Amino acid sequence: MKLDILAIGAHPDDVELGCGATIAKEVANGKKVGILDLTRGELGTRGTAETRKTEAADAAEILGVSVRENLGFADAFFVNDKSHQLEIIKILRKYQPEIVLCNAIDDRHIDHGKGSKLVSDACFLSGLIKIETALEDGVLQNQWRPKHVYHYIQWKNLEPDFVVDVSGFIEKKMDAVLAYKTQFYDATSKAPETPISSKNFTDSIIYRARDLGRLIGVEHAEGFNVERYAAVSSLFDLK
Numbered sequence: 001m002k003l004d005i006l007a008i009g010a011h012p013d014d015v016e017l018g019c020g021a022t023i024a025k026e027v028a029n030g031k032k033v034g035i036l037d038l039t040r041g042e043l044g045t046r047g048t049a050e051t052r053k054t055e056a057a058d059a060a061e062i063l064g065v066s067v068r069e070n071l072g073f074a075d076a077f078f079v080n081d082k083s084h085q086l087e088i089i090k091i092l093r094k095y096q097p098e099i100v101l102c103n104a105i106d107d108r109h110i111d112h113g114k115g116s117k118l119v120s121d122a123c124f125l126s127g128l129i130k131i132e133t134a135l136e137d138g139v140l141q142n143q144w145r146p147k148h149v150y151h152y153i154q155w156k157n158l159e160p161d162f163v164v165d166v167s168g169f170i171e172k173k174m175d176a177v178l179a180y181k182t183q184f185y186d187a188t189s190k191a192p193e194t195p196i197s198s199k200n201f202t203d204s205i206i207y208r209a210r211d212l213g214r215l216i217g218v219e220h221a222e223g224f225n226v227e228r229y230a231a232v233s234s235l236f237d238l239k
């Protein structure tokens with residue numbers, strides 16, 4: 001199956017938090033989108049790898065993505081080395097996405113910046129013909145390099161290089177985020193509090209999207225960073 005967009009996150013819920021509305025909008029536009037989680041989020045303070053798996057499947061269904069995979073890397077301890085890069089390269093060559101979305105270049109959780117660089121490096125290496133990979137069937141895969149790698153902004157208020165107007169899709173994003181019932185604000189929960197379990201954090205997902213939207217004259221927006229200049233064919237391409 002070929003994908004238009006592959007959204008990759010270090011933990012199940014990163015993609016929903018960072019670019020859930022953009023994904024919902026592109027799916028509504030008829031694009032084929034997939035999600036790849038690098039870890040199972042097994043070191044998360046609240047919930048377990050099992051609850052997170054169920055929640056991730058629910059969120060994927062809400063967003064309407066075509067496929068969701070998990071590489072099972074070690075939460076918090078995965079590294080950017082050859083074996084991890086090769087696992088991601090296999091997925092890139094399998095789905096041949098035009099665009100890859102990945103974690104913020106710099107963020108509070110160490111896996112985000114680390115995962116960001118790992119995915120970015122794998123996207124480059126995946127285009128090298130002499131790196132041979134195969135899936136379980138043993139058939140060699142063709143090289144594939146995505147045209148673009150964009151980093152969604154998540155926890156830190158990084159200055160975006162461009163923003164996507166996601167007006168009309170914030171509700172779907174919130175439904176997908178809140179599918180992670182163990183992770184976010186729940187007044188009845190007895191689980192330990194975390195930086196993302198406060199009501200302010202849940203509210204911030206919406207008020208930050210509203211603020212980005214305000215700055216470009218629409219209701220809601222999500223911000224991204226690029227690794228090279230964002231280019232347009234015409235001045236009139238900008239919204």
Ligand SMILES: [Zn+2]
Pocket residue numbers: 010011013014109111112
């Ligand atoms: Zn995360």
